[in-house]
Amino acid sequence: MTDTATYQTVAKVSDLEPGELMYVEADDAFICLINMDGEIHALDDTCTHEEASLSDGTIIDGEIECPLHGGAFEVRTGLPANFPVVVPAETYAVKVEGERVMAAKRGEG
Numbered sequence: 479m480t481d482t483a484t485y486q487t488v489a490k491v492s493d494l495e496p497g498e499l500m501y502v503e504a505d506d507a508f509i510c511l512i513n514m515d516g517e518i519h520a521l522d523d524t525c526t527h528e529e530a531s532l533s534d535g536t537i538i539d540g541e542i543e544c545p546l547h548g549g550a551f552e553v554r555t556g557l558p559a560n561f562p563v564v565v566p567a568e569t570y571a572v573k574v575e576g577e578r579v580m581a582a583k584r585g586e587g
């Protein structure tokens with residue numbers, strides 16, 4: 479399989495310690511980057527419940543808790559993990575090249 483996704487550099491590895499999260503932008507995408515146990519994940523930053531920024535949230539046991547109503551998503555999959563979140567968050571493909579953290583929209587077929 480060829481990797482046709484367009485990756486953009488969004489951060490440096492050193493910007494994000496394990497357990498930390500940060501807000502980044504790529505084109506028109508607003509992304510919450512999460513370093514979970516040294517592995518970097520990327521979710522759409524806007525909560526699917528209302529208009530909260532997940533990068534203001536908290537990482538707890540593999541889930542990210544929204545700062546507004548306490549809804550949560552699984553960091554790895556973006557799937558809803560706690561009410562009132564019922565719609566999954568979009569996830570982005572992430573790769574690390576040297577010191578660069580790169581993210582891309584997942585392929586659309």
Ligand code: FES
Pocket residue numbers: 525526527528529530544545546547548549550561562563
């Ligand atoms: Fe995130 Fe309500 S805005 S749980």
